[in-house]
Amino acid sequence: MKKNSSVVVDLLLLLLAITVLATPAFSDLVLSKVERRIDVTSQIARVTKTLKVVNSGSESVSEFTLTFPKFLGNNLAYLSVSHSEGKGKAKRSLANLSVKEAHPKGMPDSISFYSVSLPKPLSKGDTLTLEVVAAFTNVLQPFPEKITQRDIHLVMLQESAQYLSPYVVESQSLSIKLPNARIESYSKLENTKVQGSEIKYGPYKNLAQYSYAPIVVHFESKAAFAVAEKLVREIEVSHWGNVQVTEHYNLVHRGAQLKGEFSRLEYQDRPNPQGVSAFRHLLARLPPRAHSIYYRDDIGNISTSQMQSDSKKTELLIEPRFPLFGGWKTFFTIGYGLPLSDFLFASEGKRFLDISFGSPMIDLVTEKLIVQVVLPEGSKDISVTTPFAVKQSHEIKYSHLDIAGRPVVVLEKNNVVPDHNQKIQVLATLQEVQNIIQKCLAAHDKLEASLRDLSRTGDIQTCKAARKSTDSLLKDLSKELRPLLASLQSFPSASQISPKVEELVAKERELQEKLMAKHTTVVEGYEKKSSGRDIENRIASQQQKIIALRQEVDDLLEFIDEI
Amino acid sequence: MAATPITSPIPVAMYPTLSVVTLAIGLVITAFFFIYEATSSRKNRSLGKELAAAAVASVFLGFGSLFLLLASGVYV
Numbered sequence: 001m002k003k004n005s006s007v008v009v010d011l012l013l014l015l016l017a018i019t020v021l022a023t024p025a026f027s028d029l030v031l032s033k034v035e036r037r038i039d040v041t042s043q044i045a046r047v048t049k050t051l052k053v054v055n056s057g058s059e060s061v062s063e064f065t066l067t068f069p070k071f072l073g074n075n076l077a078y079l080s081v082s083h084s085e086g087k088g089k090a091k092r093s094l095a096n097l098s099v100k101e102a103h104p105k106g107m108p109d110s111i112s113f114y115s116v117s118l119p120k121p122l123s124k125g126d127t128l129t130l131e132v133v134a135a136f137t138n139v140l141q142p143f144p145e146k147i148t149q150r151d152i153h154l155v156m157l158q159e160s161a162q163y164l165s166p167y168v169v170e171s172q173s174l175s176i177k178l179p180n181a182r183i184e185s186y187s188k189l190e191n192t193k194v195q196g197s198e199i200k201y202g203p204y205k206n207l208a209q210y211s212y213a214p215i216v217v218h219f220e221s222k223a224a225f226a227v228a229e230k231l232v233r234e235i236e237v238s239h240w241g242n243v244q245v246t247e248h249y250n251l252v253h254r255g256a257q258l259k260g261e262f263s264r265l266e267y268q269d270r271p272n273p274q275g276v277s278a279f280r281h282l283l284a285r286l287p288p289r290a291h292s293i294y295y296r297d298d299i300g301n302i303s304t305s306q307m308q309s310d311s312k313k314t315e316l317l318i319e320p321r322f323p324l325f326g327g328w329k330t331f332f333t334i335g336y337g338l339p340l341s342d343f344l345f346a347s348e349g350k351r352f353l354d355i356s357f358g359s360p361m362i363d364l365v366t367e368k369l370i371v372q373v374v375l376p377e378g379s380k381d382i383s384v385t386t387p388f389a390v391k392q393s394h395e396i397k398y399s400h401l402d403i404a405g406r407p408v409v410v411l412e413k414n415n416v417v418p419d420h421n422q423k424i425q426v427l428a429t430l431q432e433v434q435n436i437i438q439k440c441l442a443a444h445d446k447l448e449a450s451l452r453d454l455s456r457t458g459d460i461q462t463c464k465a466a467r468k469s470t471d472s473l474l475k476d477l478s479k480e481l482r483p484l485l486a487s488l489q490s491f492p493s494a495s496q497i498s499p500k501v502e503e504l505v506a507k508e509r510e511l512q513e514k515l516m517a518k519h520t521t522v523v524e525g526y527e528k529k530s531s532g533r534d535i536e537n538r539i540a541s542q543q544q545k546i547i548a549l550r551q552e553v554d555d556l557l558e559f560i561d562e563i
Numbered sequence: 564m565a566a567t568p569i570t571s572p573i574p575v576a577m578y579p580t581l582s583v584v585t586l587a588i589g590l591v592i593t594a595f596f597f598i599y600e601a602t603s604s605r606k607n608r609s610l611g612k613e614l615a616a617a618a619v620a621s622v623f624l625g626f627g628s629l630f631l632l633l634a635s636g637v638y639v
């Protein structure tokens with residue numbers, strides 16, 4: 001109760017601070033529509049915001065500021081902003097934009113600011129749609145904080161019904177998706193509706209800057225509040241064909257603490273088992289073709305586990321030695337081997353390892369994650385690239401048959417959520433697609449060259465021969481492209497890139513068709529021996545389209561290059 | 564800038580077979596060495612034969628033990 005009231009007091013102080021302070025010199029962006037969806041079905045609160053930004057001022061703007069109240073900002077584990085185009089079903093998301101923490105002067109301490117750099121400066125009157133995904137840990141507070149074995153697990157979420165932003169908001173709505181269980185209470189403001197297990201606030205129109213309406217939702221959560229206090233993940237690379245991953249977990253249940261005693265009899269009573277707040281199973285998603293999986297702890301092997309594998313993933317369901325109630329801890333080790341060719345690649349004389357960063361367990365929050373990458377003896381020039389900030393250091397490990405020891409890169413990060421797990425694997429496939437498109441463009445150039453030759457020499461036969469060879473070359477290249485596109489689709493993290501890549505391929509195909517059509521017209525023209533000017537007129541419109549398409553393809557290639 | 568996957572120089576599935584074969588050959592040559600020592604007298608024995616048998620046997624046994632380690636999961 002005390003914690004609750006202190007946070008509410010914080011919120012009121014925040015409101016006061018904001019109204020008292022003069023509004024700062026933020027640019028005249030207006031948010032014409034804000035839709036927020038908060039998903040609290042697991043222990044991590046995921047907020048997805050769609051913001052439509054309109055530049056109503058006179059200068060073009062290249063930066064956008066995102067704000068969170070401090071008690072949320074402190075618990076922000078993952079933030080990604082992307083911008084999308086199109087409406088409804090034709091929506092395509094483009095790349096992630098770079099987000100940096102910002103501390104603008106003169107702002108109250110109770111707001112966290114993040115500055116997003118826009119891809120193109122937004123000029124006067126233009127609109128832009130931004131999609132923000134943020135994951136917060138520790139914002140679902142168990143309330144009551146201590147429960148007995150028989151009680152249900154109730155948690156509380158505090159948020160703002162009105163979007164806190166330094167810009168004026170014209171229309172906004174908020175929808176909170178709760179787990180399919182009991183809703184104890186929720187703040188009732190105007191325009192509040194409950195539909196099944198979703199609470200909708202809004203739409204609210206025409207709100208000033210920094211408007212804030214605190215709401216509290218108190219509901220039952222059946223999710224497993226499993227938090228790994230410390231996770232040490234060792235990835236050992238051996239050039240003899242194996243990547244061995246060993247993970248040491250220190251797991252704790254961070255929900256409402258268990259008060260009183262644990263009765264095994266009541267826990268196993270059928271038909272009314274008492275102990276809803278505990279969790280028994282943990283699911284881990286390992287890469288496909290994982291082998292030699294073991295699950296043990298200091299006592300010995302733990303046999304309560306199941307494994308199911310298919311071509312896309314290997315699912316490991318483990319059950320610790322006892323069910324975990326609030327405040328209980330357990331520790332165990334999971335190890336598995338992975339084939340080397342799935343993770344180690346050579347390019348430009350260097351070798352790089354492409355592997356996921358965090359824990360493979362779904363919905364596990366890691367408070368302290370230490371990843372040790374052990375490279376073979378004699379590795380030099382080691383560098384690490386991660387899509388988010390980590391702390392790096394180097395060590396040496398002496399293992400089997402070693403003389404000088406194996407270099408180890410140690411990466412540390414706090415507050416890791418499963419959203420951090422995805423992005424590292426996409427680079428390898430993208431390069432292949434780019435290569436094939438470059439080859440297609442080279443084939444197009446050959447066609448153009450053959451046309452020029454024709455105009456010089458008038459030799460129709462060689463022109464036709466060139467056309468035939470480029471036809472077959474382009475067919476081969478499109479065959480190569482198809483499996484790559486399919487594999488790109490299977491990467492979840494490529495969901496923003498793959499529509500772009502598909503667009504590129506479609507444009508290239510269009511360009512191909514137009515070039516072929518132009519070639520045929522010119523060759524026919526020469527066969528009929530019509531004058532040069534006739535031919536030019538016929539292909540003029542086609543030529544323009546070809547030039548425009550070629551420009552677009554080049555732009556897309558550059559864009560993908562930058563990623 | 565294509566990225567080619569790196570694989571082991573010898574297919575991983577062959578490790579158990581290779582280890583059995585090389586260890587067997589190594590042990591056979593070791594056996595030949597011992598039999599030679601047992602059946603030859605001081606005058607008849609030849610240093611060249613002893614050294615050759617020992618060298619070849621050690622090479623095979625060495626590789627055999629490497630592949631045995633790899634096949635049993637200790638990826639050295």
